Amino acid sequence: MKKIKLMIIGAHPDDCDICAGGTAMKVLEAGGEVCFLSVSNGDHGHQVHTCEELAARRFNETQAVGKKYGIDYRVLDIHDCHIEATVENRVKVTAAIRNYSPDIIFTHRPCDYHVDHRNTAQLVLDSAYLLAVPLFCPEAPAMKKTPVILHMQDNFVKPYPFEPTVAVDTTDYQAEKMEMLSMQESQFIEWLPWIDGYADEVPADHEGQIDMIYKHWGIRDFNNANKYRDFLVWKYGEEKGNAIKHAEFFEICEYGTVISKEELNEIFD
Numbered sequence: 314m315k316k317i318k319l320m321i322i323g324a325h326p327d328d329c330d331i332c333a334g335g336t337a338m339k340v341l342e343a344g345g346e347v348c349f350l351s352v353s354n355g356d357h358g359h360q361v362h363t364c365e366e367l368a369a370r371r372f373n374e375t376q377a378v379g380k381k382y383g384i385d386y387r388v389l390d391i392h393d394c395h396i397e398a399t400v401e402n403r404v405k406v407t408a409a410i411r412n413y414s415p416d417i418i419f420t421h422r423p424c425d426y427h428v429d430h431r432n433t434a435q436l437v438l439d440s441a442y443l444l445a446v447p448l449f450c451p452e453a454p455a456m457k458k459t460p461v462i463l464h465m466q467d468n469f470v471k472p473y474p475f476e477p478t479v480a481v482d483t484t485d486y487q488a489e490k491m492e493m494l495s496m497q498e499s500q501f502i503e504w505l506p507w508i509d510g511y512a513d514e515v516p517a518d519h520e521g522q523i524d525m526i527y528k529h530w531g532i533r534d535f536n537n538a539n540k541y542r543d544f545l546v547w548k549y550g551e552e553k554g555n556a557i558k559h560a561e562f563f564e565i566c567e568y569g570t571v572i573s574k575e576e577l578n579e580i581f582d
């Protein structure tokens with residue numbers, strides 16, 4: 314793993330953690346830097362709290378994650394379920410990227426079930442070229458070099474399925490990643506079980522909760538390692554590629570700086 318400055322841009326507090334938490338830990342362990350940017354404040358996803366209470370609680374959860382793992386966890390002040398790809402938000406996202414100045418950005422794909430995910434991806438794509446345009450958003454200095462932009466994995470196939478350009482073996486970080494998710498209690502212990510209909514399965518003890526989070530969320534990294542097994546074998550060789558249990562995958566976006574698949578996989582070795 315090369316020492317890089319990585320910015321992960323998700324729609325909600327928890328998207329970066331779910332889609333790229335293992336890779337983030339690997340980058341940090343290699344001496345790199347990581348910022349998670351949540352474009353919304355996550356203030357609509359709860360069955361009990363008011364929006365104000367929830368925004369405060371979820372912000373505190375992100376900051377606890379940031380503190381524990383050494384991640385610079387930032388949250389924009391945009392309401393959950395209300396992210397739109399407007400010029401006003403394009404300025405906010407452009408400024409946030411310029412202010413952090415990453416080498417590489419991860420974000421959603423523009424075809425995704427959640428309108429906030431789609432619009433977050435759209436905002437990043439809309440900002441890509443503008444990052445280097447000094448007269449756009451002059452309050453944050455323009456970047457000399459456009460970052461590499463990669464999309465995070467999902468299973469949607471229309472209009473086109475995700476095709477990995479980068480694989481990261483996150484097997485050694487999976488347990489830690491589940492701990493990271495469990496710290497966002499309002500989400501993984503309360504809201505997601507309620508909205509997805511398994512609230513009656515939530516165990517009272519921490520170990521049981523970790524198992525539940527793995528069963529519903531961590532399992533994605535296991536399934537993806539199997540789904541893209543050929544890619545893992547291409548990258549890590551027959552023996553190691555076949556032994557990898559958990560992995561995260563990313564796809565190059567043509568609007569950022571484009572580098573080869575080989576070079577990218579050397580960065581995320």
Ligand SMILES: [Zn+2]
Pocket residue numbers: 324325328427430
């Ligand atoms: Zn989300």
